[in-house]
Amino acid sequence: xxxxSFEKILGEHPxxxxxxxxxxxxxxxxxSNVVFQPGEFVFREGSAAxxxxxxxxxxxxxxxxxxxxxxxTIETIEGGEVLGWSWLFPPYRTRFDARxxxxxxxxALDGAxxxxxCEQDPGLGYELLKRFAGVVISRLExxxxxxLDLYGND
Amino acid sequence: xxxxxxAPPAVVSASDPMRPEPFVVRHVTRETGDTFTLTLAPxxxxxxxxxxxGQFNMLYVFGVGEVPISISGDPARPELLxxxxxxxxxxxxxxxxxxxxxxxxxxxxxxTAWPVDQAHGHDVILISGGIGLAxxxxxxxxxxxxxxxxxxxxxxxxxxxxxxxxxPKELREWRSRFDVVVDVTVDRATMEWQGAVGVVTKxxxxxxxxxxxAMAFICGPEVMIRYAAQALEQRGTSPSxxxxxxxxxxxxxxxxxxxxxxGPWFVCKDGPVFRYDKIQRFFGLREV
Amino acid sequence: MKPGDTLVVEARDLDALLGALRERGHxxxxxxxxxxxxxxxEIGGAADLPVGWVDQQDGGRYRLERRNxxxxxxxxxxxxAWKRYLHPPSLVRWRARRDDGGFVAEPDTAxxxxxxxVGVRPCDLAAILVQDRxxxxxxxxxxxxxxxxESAFVLAVSCGSPAGTCFCSSMGTGPKAGSGFDLxxxxxxxxxxxxxxxxxxxxxxxEVAAAAPHRxxxxxxxxxxxxxxxxAEGVMNHALDTxxxxxxxxxxYEDPRWDEVAKRCLACANCTMVCPTCFCxxxxxxxxxxxxGTERRRVWDSCFSQEFSYIHGGSVRTSxxxxxxxxxxxxxxTWHDQFGVSGCVGCGRCITWCxxxxxxxxxxxxxxxxxxxxxxx
Numbered sequence: 001x002x003x004x005s006f007e008k009i010l011g012e013h014p015x016x017x018x019x020x021x022x023x024x025x026x027x028x029x030x031x032s033n034v035v036f037q038p039g040e041f042v043f044r045e046g047s048a049a050x051x052x053x054x055x056x057x058x059x060x061x062x063x064x065x066x067x068x069x070x071x072x073t074i075e076t077i078e079g080g081e082v083l084g085w086s087w088l089f090p091p092y093r094t095r096f097d098a099r100x101x102x103x104x105x106x107x108a109l110d111g112a113x114x115x116x117x118c119e120q121d122p123g124l125g126y127e128l129l130k131r132f133a134g135v136v137i138s139r140l141e142x143x144x145x146x147x148l149d150l151y152g153n154d
Numbered sequence: 155x156x157x158x159x160x161a162p163p164a165v166v167s168a169s170d171p172m173r174p175e176p177f178v179v180r181h182v183t184r185e186t187g188d189t190f191t192l193t194l195a196p197x198x199x200x201x202x203x204x205x206x207x208g209q210f211n212m213l214y215v216f217g218v219g220e221v222p223i224s225i226s227g228d229p230a231r232p233e234l235l236x237x238x239x240x241x242x243x244x245x246x247x248x249x250x251x252x253x254x255x256x257x258x259x260x261x262x263x264x265x266t267a268w269p270v271d272q273a274h275g276h277d278v279i280l281i282s283g284g285i286g287l288a289x290x291x292x293x294x295x296x297x298x299x300x301x302x303x304x305x306x307x308x309x310x311x312x313x314x315x316x317x318x319x320x321x322p323k324e325l326r327e328w329r330s331r332f333d334v335v336v337d338v339t340v341d342r343a344t345m346e347w348q349g350a351v352g353v354v355t356k357x358x359x360x361x362x363x364x365x366x367x368a369m370a371f372i373c374g375p376e377v378m379i380r381y382a383a384q385a386l387e388q389r390g391t392s393p394s395x396x397x398x399x400x401x402x403x404x405x406x407x408x409x410x411x412x413x414x415x416x417g418p419w420f421v422c423k424d425g426p427v428f429r430y431d432k433i434q435r436f437f438g439l440r441e442v
Numbered sequence: 443m444k445p446g447d448t449l450v451v452e453a454r455d456l457d458a459l460l461g462a463l464r465e466r467g468h469x470x471x472x473x474x475x476x477x478x479x480x481x482x483x484e485i486g487g488a489a490d491l492p493v494g495w496v497d498q499q500d501g502g503r504y505r506l507e508r509r510n511x512x513x514x515x516x517x518x519x520x521x522x523a524w525k526r527y528l529h530p531p532s533l534v535r536w537r538a539r540r541d542d543g544g545f546v547a548e549p550d551t552a553x554x555x556x557x558x559x560v561g562v563r564p565c566d567l568a569a570i571l572v573q574d575r576x577x578x579x580x581x582x583x584x585x586x587x588x589x590x591x592e593s594a595f596v597l598a599v600s601c602g603s604p605a606g607t608c609f610c611s612s613m614g615t616g617p618k619a620g621s622g623f624d625l626x627x628x629x630x631x632x633x634x635x636x637x638x639x640x641x642x643x644x645x646x647x648x649e650v651a652a653a654a655p656h657r658x659x660x661x662x663x664x665x666x667x668x669x670x671x672x673x674a675e676g677v678m679n680h681a682l683d684t685x686x687x688x689x690x691x692x693x694x695y696e697d698p699r700w701d702e703v704a705k706r707c708l709a710c711a712n713c714t715m716v717c718p719t720c721f722c723x724x725x726x727x728x729x730x731x732x733x734x735g736t737e738r739r740r741v742w743d744s745c746f747s748q749e750f751s752y753i754h755g756g757s758v759r760t761s762x763x764x765x766x767x768x769x770x771x772x773x774x775x776t777w778h779d780q781f782g783v784s785g786c787v788g789c790g791r792c793i794t795w796c797x798x799x800x801x802x803x804x805x806x807x808x809x810x811x812x813x814x815x816x817x818x819x
Contacts, residue, residue: 061343061351073343076351080360101348142353146341150375151284151314171582173536173547197544216538216545217729217736242754257544403753405725408582411743412722413750415768418776423581439695441764 006031009107013054015082015131023124030113036060036100042083049086049094050111055079058104063097071097075139082135087111171408174214174259175200177235179252185238186318189285190250191226194235194258202233203260206267207292208399208427212407213237214259215252219245222404222422224289225263229296235260238288238320264407266427268293268371269397270300276395277305277368279361281382283312283354286374287320289399289426293371294328301333305368308335308361312354312378315340316347335362354378358385365390372430373399380437383430393431400425400433417442443648446641448659451627451651453636456514457488459654463558466650468595471527472560473520478506480520482527485560492517499605499790501799512636515629518605519563519789523718524570527557528590529577535586535725537737547738554589562598562623564616565608565789569718570596571622575781576721586740595646598623602631602670604678607790609803612681615787617674625651628667639667680790682803683810684774690813691775695767697812703805704763706798711744713792713800714769719777719785722750745769770805 006028010016016024034053036042042053042060053060057079063071074096077083083106086094092111118125177200181193196202205225214220221243227236241250252258270293278297282290297304309328313319319338329336337357339350350357354374370386372379379398386396402414402421414421417436419428436442443449451459460470464487472485475492485491497517498505509516538547562570570591577587601610601617610616619626624647627638639659642648714720724743729736743750746765751758759765777785786802793801 059350061348070345072345073347073351076339076349078350078360142356145353145355145377145381148377149314149341150378151312151318151341170549172585173549176544176546178544214727216540217727217733219727220725240754259538259545259547401753402758403751405723405743406740409580410577410582410584410721411724411740412745413724413743415745415772415776418779420780441759441761442695442768 006107009056010054013056013107014080015054015135019127023121023127026117026121026124027109027114027128030110030117032108032110034106034108036104036106038100038102040100042098042100042104042106043094045094045097047094049084049092051108052082052084052087052111054107054109055081055083056105056107058106059101060104061099061101063099065097071099075143076101082132085132085136087115088129088132171261171264172406174212174220174261176257177260179254179256179258180234181254182252185320188241188250189238189320190241191236191238192249192252192258193227194237194260195233196235197257200260202235203263204232205229205263205292207270207296208268208289209263209265210289210407210426211235211237211260211262211264212404213239213245213249214261215245215248216257216259218248220259220261220405221245222264222407224399224426226288226291227295229292230299238285238291240285261407264422266423266425268399268427269369270296273297273369274303275305277308277363279308279310279358279363279368279370279386281310281354281358281370281372281374283374283378284314284318285320286378286399287311290371290373291321291324298328298331298334306335306363307333308363309337310354310357310361311336311338312357312374313338313340315342316344316349337361353381355381355385358382359389366392367395369395369397371397371399371427376400376437383434383437393434394429396430397427398430398433399427443642443652445644445648447648447651448642448664449640449651449656450659450663451638451640451654451656453512453514453631453638455655456638459650460487460558460560462650462653463560463595463597465653466595468556468558468593470560471557473515473517475506479504480506480517482520482522482524488514491515491561496603497605499607499794501607501793501801502795502797503799504794511631513602513629513631514638515561515599515627516603516631518601518603518608519566519791521716521791521795523716523789523791524559524562524566525573525718525721527555527559528570528587528594529573529721529723530586531742533586533740535738535740537735539736540734545736554586554593556593557590558595558597560597562596562619563601563789564598564619565610565613565787566718567596567598567619567622568610568613568615568787569789572719572781572783572785572787573721575783576719579781595650596623596625596643598626598643600626600628600667600671601674602629604674605790605794607680607793607801608678608788609680609682609790610788611675611678612803613684613784613786613788618671623647628670630663630666630670632666637663639663680793680801680803682774682786682788682806684784687806687810688775688778690810691771691806694809694812695771697809699805699808699812700763700767702808703766703800704761706800707762707766708797709746709748709762709765710797711746712795712797714744714746715742716791716795717773718787718789718791719773720744745772770802773802774806 061073177194183191405411409423577584598619623643773785
């Protein structure tokens with residue numbers, strides 16, 4: 001896999017769209033290709049959050065394991081979305097389980113590598129944080145609507 | 155983009171709109187916990203009534219009361235009158251106890267319809283949540299029966315949990331067709347659920363349709379309608395191509411009791427299906 | 443005698459005119475004094491009218507006082523309106539009996555009453571025409587309203603003594619009866635002279651007028667009638683500025699005024715009961731004790747009640763401010779888009795019969811000012 005095709009793939013992904021060329025090159029330097037089989041964990045709760053994932057294809061369930069109940073899915077992430085933001089802030093540990101529900105193809109980005117590069121280049125840091133802020137905001141809004149339990153009994 | 159000045163025209167009921175006519179319960183289906191479907195047929199002397207998708211009847215239980223319920227059957231087969239009902243009050247709880255052979259009074263059909271003719275040649279997105287799938291199902295039946303007249307057809311449905319999904323068998327059937335996209339999501343998953351978890355609006359963002367010429371039909375809680383319409387607009391769908399079904403307290407169903415007013419409109423005769431751009435202003439107002 | 447003719451009936455012959463109506467099978471319904479107010483009820487003849495009475499009305503206040511003459515119609519309007527008879531407070535729609543596991547709903551077959559409305563004020567006449575649009579003008583025609591309306595003879599009376607809360611002139615509905623009557627009277631009472639100047643509105647009215655003693659009206663009679671009306675117009679203390687009012691109200695949904703009114707309004711629904719155009723109703727299904735028979739009644743309702751807008755889970759309009767807003771916005775704004783005319787006829791009843799004296803003309807003025815000041819919620 002050559003670096004040029006990573007550039008193309010990343011540049012076309014909704015999350016990285018319109019990222020200026022030099023920044024895209026920097027990010028590409030931290031990218032690798034990953035595949036998950038159905039049922040395979042992408043990450044477990046409490047593990048080191050050293051990566052985030054740009055999902056290309058497939059569906060990942062974000063889960064919480066509840067004692068006496070088992071794993072409860074709180075949201076599913078599909079192709080075109082981004083998974084994982086705990087790499088941004090200390091203590092850099094994941095808060096949920098993430099499990100592939102079917103065959104998942106994704107790009108994994110090295111969190112530690114990107115953090116260092118963002119410290120060195122605040123411009124890159126701002127571009128990434130803007131995008132992650134957008135992701136967190138829309139997830140929060142969606143979660144709030146889920147909490148409203150609109151279809152439930154009043 | 156085809157637009158109309160007025161909401162879709164109502165189909166006028168042929169019978170005396172004030173008096174219920176007796177229909178007999180042919181079949182009762184328990185759907186989810188508090189939701190059930192009655193299949194009714196006219197008793198000799200009553201006529202079956204053709205209806206347009208989106209219309210509703212006033213259903214009467216002898217000595218108990220009367221409530222407006224959307225028709226959720228196939229408009230191409232009006233001889234079987236199908237109503238999916240949620241037991242939330244005295245009358246609907248009485249209906250929950252009905253059995254095959256019991257009688258129900260029917261007045262109607264009333265109200266405006268989903269603009270299935272106007273949508274010819276366009277992509278059609280049918281978005282619903284919870285029991286909102288029931289009033290939209292007649293439109294789905296109609297569109298699928300005349301599939302060649304439409305562009306892409308997308309059905310988006312959100313339920314509380316997988317066990318609260320309405321018509322799961324039919325959703326699977328529609329999904330198995332090659333010419334329809336069906337996406338279902340739940341707010342809360344169960345252990346076995348391998349499908350999407352999240353809000354219906356997220357599915358709007360990802361759906362394969364041409365926003366500039368698509369027509370969308372939305373039915374569900376008002377909050378859901380608001381967010382779904384916003385998501386559609388964000389994707390570039392014109393509010394004049396979005397149609398929503400509203401709900402209000404109804405007593406007469408013919409526009410003279412005043413109960414169903416929503417701003418200047420009577421939901422029973424100017425609705426329940428409204429073109430979104432016409433009512434958008436009032437959607438943002440509280441307690442209207 | 444034909445529509446458009448004018449004639450004069452002496453006061454002593456009014457009873458003969460009313461008698462002619464009785465002879466033609468009409469039940470006379472008109473103003474009469476009862477329990478300290480002028481109400482509308484079945485009357486026998488001219489003697490049952492509130493002869494020599496006048497009403498003192500203000501926000502939340504109504505008193506009767508004696509006049510110093512024997513005028514038949516020397517007052518304005520009381521708590522009743524003609525909707526009591528055209529759109530009755532309680533009406534059986536149909537009855538049903540259980541039958542072999544099922545039921546059959548039969549309409550009420552009682553013949554509709556034939557009324558003669560005696561003393562319909564111009565504001566109330568306008569109100570009847572407004573309700574005609576509601577019950578006869580849409581895709582659904584209410585058969586109960588139609589049968590009562592078609593048979594009702596309308597004997598209008600123009601106003602010589604407007605009350606303290608009247609504002610018909612600003613609404614263009616009075617003090618003179620415009621159209622829609624069978625006969626319209628203006629009472630002229632001046633020392634010895636006591637006459638009724640009558641205008642014929644329809645063939646039916648002409649036929650009845652011809653049956654009572656009368657003489658043709660002369661210029662002097664018409665002048666006297668016009669003078670009475672001109673004086674009445676000058677006396678009104680309230681006015682509603684309707685210029686652009688519909689659009690203003692449509693823009694005022696979030697005005698802080700609604701919270702202010704909510705502090706005063708008791709949501710008692712008096713205004714909707716006395717308003718001559720309010721038509722909201724509900725249905726009641728009542729079963730007899732044996733459970734075999736049931737009847738459905740249509741019963742007056744009010745948008746001020748908490749349950750009025752109830753759908754599963756709760757009411758759409760829970761706050762008092764939202765319910766007051768619904769009433770006044772319907773009356774003065776959305777009514778135009780629904781029926782092509784204002785819902786208000788300027789009778790002033792809502793001001794008089796509001797226990798706290800909320801004044802619809804003052805509220806409209808406050809909202810207009812709110813618009814001008816660009817007030818924000």
